[in-house]
Amino acid sequence: MxxxxxxxxxxxxxxxxxVDWRNGVARHVGLFLNRHSIPIEPFEFADAWRRHYAPSMEEIRSGQRPFVRLDTLHRENLVTVMADYGLDASSISPEELDELNHTWHRRDPxxxxxxxxxxxxxxxxxxxxxxxxxxxxxxxxxxxxxxxxxxxxxxxxxxxxxxxxxxxxxxxxxxxxxxxxxxxxxxxxxxxxxxxxxxxxxxxxxxxxxxxxxxxxxxxxxxxxxxxxxxxxxxxxxxxxx
Amino acid sequence: MxxxxxxxxxxxxxxxxxVDWRNGVARHVGLFLNRHSIPIEPFEFADAWRRHYAPSMEEIRSGQRPFVRLDTLHRENLVTVMADYGLDASSISPEELDELNHTWHRRDPxxxxxxxxxxxxxxxxxxxxxxxxxxxxxxxxxxxxxxxxxxxxxxxxxxxxxxxxxxxxxxxxxxxxxxxxxxxxxxxxxxxxxxxxxxxxxxxxxxxxxxxxxxxxxxxxxxxxxxxxxxxxxxxxxxxxx
Known part of the structure; x- marks a missing residue:
């Protein structure tokens, strides 16, 4: 040793x-998608949301953008991933998007x-x-x-x-x-x-x-x-x- | 209410x-002063050390000096307060001064x-x-x-x-x-x-x-x-x- x-x-x-982020985020995403009758598989959406994580940080690492905290990147990436699926984030209230974004704060160990x-x-x-x-x-x-x-x-x-x-x-x-x-x-x-x-x-x-x-x-x-x-x-x- | x-x-x-900083710092200072047979009252030394705290931060607040952490200011102030008492800090090993400076990390609630x-x-x-x-x-x-x-x-x-x-x-x-x-x-x-x-x-x-x-x-x-x-x-x- x-x-x-x-x-x-x-x-x-x-x-x-x-912490296990994927199961919890997918569960939370599933409730959101159901509420709006959006026929997307929740794990697929969670994975797609997470895939935007590295490129969004890369803008900051490379100096193209000043530091902003991850809550801000997650929130922007949520709008982006919705657009990737042809969904219009502006049709959802900002409070509901904030609440969904907050899912990253509540992941289980x-x-x-x-x-x-x-x-x-x-x-x-x-x-x-x-x-x-x-x-x-x-x-x-x-x-x-x-x-x-x-x-x-x-x-x-x-x-x-x-x-x-x-x-x-x-x-x-x-x-x-x-x-x-x-x-x-x-x-x-x-x-x-x-x-x-x-x-x-x-x-x-x-x-x-x-x-x-x-x-x-x-x-x-x-x-x-x-x-x-x-x-x-x-x-x-x-x-x-x- | x-x-x-x-x-x-x-x-x-x-x-x-x-936390109560004064009793613990004075106790620690007392051991140090005793070890070197320095006839200064420990509470007086502790209070004098603490009195340098505000002016040393003021240099940073006023923009005269870039931010340095409090450990650094406490260590500098220790040398200064010794000089105020006519003591030569360079006669003490840096390790012993570091150990005394560390007293601020160990104060009781x-x-x-x-x-x-x-x-x-x-x-x-x-x-x-x-x-x-x-x-x-x-x-x-x-x-x-x-x-x-x-x-x-x-x-x-x-x-x-x-x-x-x-x-x-x-x-x-x-x-x-x-x-x-x-x-x-x-x-x-x-x-x-x-x-x-x-x-x-x-x-x-x-x-x-x-x-x-x-x-x-x-x-x-x-x-x-x-x-x-x-x-x-x-x-x-x-x-x-x-």
Whole structure:
């Protein structure tokens, strides 16, 4: 087992790694589509909404657009995905679109997340390092009792993962050296970016984040410092008692 | 009792309002002074160190100096206060000065703080709005089990209270209107600045923050929305069950 005695803080990707966004968003989208008798499959709509996430952040990462928080991008992307389906967002009240957009604030943790985080928290500082904005991650944590020591992430450093600035500035905020911080994520790309900044890395397998026919992130694509079946397994690997 | 039904988040000043900094810092300073046989009264040294706090932030508030975190200001001020007493900080190892500076991370809550915050947390979002940096407030919270929903404050918005930017930008991060947020502080000046930005205000009496002969902040100097004897009393005024 790799040496973990120098690690003082764990930073967690949230969407996909700590919470299951897809089932909850699809359920919420389903209610919305039903209410308006729109014949679109809810998981298909949820996936299409999520597919706009990376390109919308890319405008900010590339400097074409000043930083705006993820709630704003999700809201814009909702209008875009509706247009992709030939739906006119202006026919729906802004309040109802806001309410649907708020679905990202209310996602449930994977079954192992709370127990794993509570075990890890006894030994490490634990914080999300998500592209989600502070209020989004706060609402999610408060609803589900996610026991973060602080809410870090994109909005605090005003940049989006996987920009190096996100990892470097967050390590600086923690007053630590990069090798004292471990990024925990279900996504190889997030870990690769963290490793390039000198952080330690832990891959957590979430083989159904994108549903039963998921193709990506089904295995560790580099020799990450740790590879875990879930957050409880990670806590066990770190020697944290149950 | 004033109407509080619209309030969704409570922001707390920390040093003096939630934690007792003076007794702990003086105790820590006393050990340091003893170790070096320096005949200075520890409370006097602690008070002198703290007196440099406002002027050192003022350089940043006035734009003469870019934002640096409070740990940095405390460390510089430690060297300055030693010089004020004719002591040469360079005769002490940097590690020992760092360790002494870290005393600000380890201050104990007032006896009512944890219970009061836990009660308030069930109904409101609760977060510190301190000039302390994120890691400082995180260490303090983790050591004392302060149950914050997020750590907000000077470092997140890169400005120091009582600059209006601190209150305005924090309300924006929370996605709320100013009148939906209540600033909780033992300091009339902090509340006055928050009120000018449209926030609600709650004064908490901490009559011994500066010791038994305290002269300032012994009473509410304006008709704040709420005036409480301590955080438990505030929770009771907000109708939060014990």
């Amino acid at each position: 790799p040496d973990n005695s120098n690690i003082k803080a764990l930073l967690f990707d949230v969407f996909g790694t700590v 994977w079954p192992d997340s709370i127990e794993g985080l509570l075990r890890l928290k006894r030994r490490f500082m634990i914080a999300p390092l998500s592209n989600g904005n502070i209020r989004l991650i706060l609402d999610m944590a408060k609803r589900a009792a996610l026991p973060w020591d602080a809410i870090l992430g994109a909005e605090v450093v005003r940049a989006y993962k996987p920009s190096p600035q996100v990892y470097v500035d967050t390590v600086d905020i923690l007053g630590l050296k990069p090798a004292e911080v471990c990024m925990v994520a279900a996504h190889n790309g997030d870990l690769a970016a963290a490793r390039r900044c000198g952080l330690r890395t832990a891959f957590v397998l979430r083989s159904t984040e994108h549903g039963s026919s998921q193709k990506s992130d089904l295995r560790a694509e580099q020799n990450w410092d740790f590879t875990a079946a879930d957050l409880n397994d990670l806590a066990t690997q770190f020697g944290c008692p149950t | 004033p109407d509080n039904s619209n309030i969704k988040a409570l922001l707390f000043d920390v040093f003096g309002t939630v 007032w006896p009512d703080s944890i219970e009061g915050l836990l009660r308030l947390k069930r109904r409101f979002m609760i977060a510190p709005l301190s000039n302390g940096n994120i890691r400082l407030i995180l260490d303090m919270a983790k050591r004392a089990a302060l149950p914050w929903d997020a750590i907000l404050g000077a470092e997140v918005v890169r400005a120091y209270k009582p600059s209006p930017q601190v209150y305005v930008d924090t309300v924006d991060i929370l996605g709320l209107k100013p009148a939906e947020v209540c600033m909780v502080a033992a300091h009339n000046g902090d509340l006055a600045a928050a009120r000018r930005c449209g926030l609600r205000t709650a004064f908490v009496l901490r009559s011994t923050e500066h010791g038994s002969s305290q002269k300032s902040d012994l009473r509410a100097e304006q008709n704040w929305d709420f005036t409480a004897a301590d955080l438990n009393d505030l929770a009771t005024q907000f109708g939060c069950p014990t």
